[in-house]
Amino acid sequence: MSDYKRLHPLAILFNVFNLFKSSFYFLFTIIVLSIGDGFILYTLLGLSVLTIVFAVIGFLIWRRFEYSVSSDQIHIKQGLLIRKDRYISKHRIQSIDLTQSIFHRPLGLTRVDVETAGSDKKVDAALSAVQLSEGKWIQNVMKSRANVGQDASIDHHESVQRPNRNITNKELFIAGSTSGSVGVILGLIGLLFSQIENIIPEKFYSMTTTWFLSQAIETIILIALVIVVLLWLLGILGTFIKYGQFQITRYDNELFITRGLLEKKQMTIPLKRIQAVGIEEGLTRQPFGLATIYVVIAGGEIGQTADAHTLLFPIIRKSKVQNFLNEILLEYNHFPSDMVNVPKRSIPYYMVRVSILPVILFVVSYIFYPQLLWMFFIIFSIAWLLGIANYRNSSYGINGRYLAIQLRRLSKETVLVPRRRVQSIENKQHVLHRKQALGQVIVSLLSKQSGSHLTVKELEQDDINKMLDWLSKY
């Protein structure tokens, strides 16, 4: 057994930051309220006292956090008032990620996230700041084929001649410009604006509005265009920062991914942990024949709420997916060549489903804003187009031990699951379905959020039976 180690003192800073983050909503309310009432001085005083208190607590948390890595497990002792001892056995570890944020990099440190299966994030371990060499050492020790005792100089990058793929600047640019993040950022700004609206002085607000409304319609359109282009560029920049220097390398039993310009991330994905491989074609990417490729793994990635999947490559031509899998992940290069679509008689179900929301909106607006009704011509057309797309994309295919499910949840997704990764298959039918010999099939997989369910609606009864039989042949 090795001895217990502490984190780098930089962790104190992170602790303090986390304390502030967890009390953010509480503080935010008080600050906003006090600014309105002219208690700014007291607020500032209170904040500085709070900072000192948090600094002390952060220091104590750091003091009491100790970890030890031995050949078969990680042991973590922590807790200020309640002491917690946690042992994570090597066999239960899904992956170990190293993340270097801009705070870590000047000091040569890294954050280590140890993921285990299961939805409870608190079960996973995070070492918020250790030396990079230490992080790599932990990664090496905890790997399935660990060479315990060897020093940290065994670096992934030194053993060349492994199949790997780097992202080029051109690919990054394409990925960024088709990421569709314009919409997301616009939404975020809107949200932010609605939050800070109260803080902006009334006079300033009304002045801006009058100026804005007094402009010619051309100017307004121009301003809007400039904003959209700016946001688009921002999205590209974001992609460059997030996926810059993306590299994926295939080792015998695992995939190794590094990415990030400012925040460097290293991920190890043991092949054994991969539950399924998916190809996602976003709305903005599908028209260009572009896609992203991801894996479904089991394990709650800490602090990564938005990403449900782990990307294998941020952008790739649909036609090149085969090549990519051949090179990097041959085990999953089994996408069936012909997919079986849902039958024609299921079209009404698909159309009704996409129409529900517009109809509700229509009724509501008919009551309150009758003058906006013309908009529904557009809304319904979009909804029905989506319905047709949903119908056309819903399909499945069986290729030996592999099942492929294709469906659309805004983005078109094709997921390949090996038989031994299927947790269960369910066939659901309501009364009308039974009369028409249609059914809804739900394939359950293990994923980060405790389970992911792939649903194909209104599939032919015979096809569902084929899927069930396929699983039965276990």
Added chain:
Amino acid sequence: MRQPPKQRIAMGAIKAWRLKALILLIIPVVITGIVMVLTFIFDFIPYLVSILLIVITVVDAIVSPFLIPKLRWRRWRYEILDEEIYVQHGVLVVSQTLIPMVRVQHVDTKQGPILKNYQLATLTITTAATTHEIPALPEKEAADLRDLISDLARVGQDDV
């Protein structure tokens, strides 16, 4: 639908579900009662609300204890094979589920006061991603099945 599973659950399930439904009937009855009293006190609540609630309660009193348990029981089937568990249930929406035996993580039996009254128990089968229940098996059978499944699941178990 696929050929349904062979085994049925215990007949006692109907009685147990009926009892449960009758007990749960308290909720709509109490709500209706309260609303009626409030309507009596305050003028602004229309009488129509009370009438509607009474109708709903009466329908509920007929359907959930006397109609649904029978239909549910008739549909409920299960089958434990060497390599998989096959379950069918549902009244309006029928669902058939196939669970590979090696995916089973653990099996429990559980028994609430109502089921205990009829010497029945519920078998819960959990995989890493889903949970499935076979309700209302005779106590002895539930325990046997639990042990059987846990034995079968142990064979060929590879990690998550």
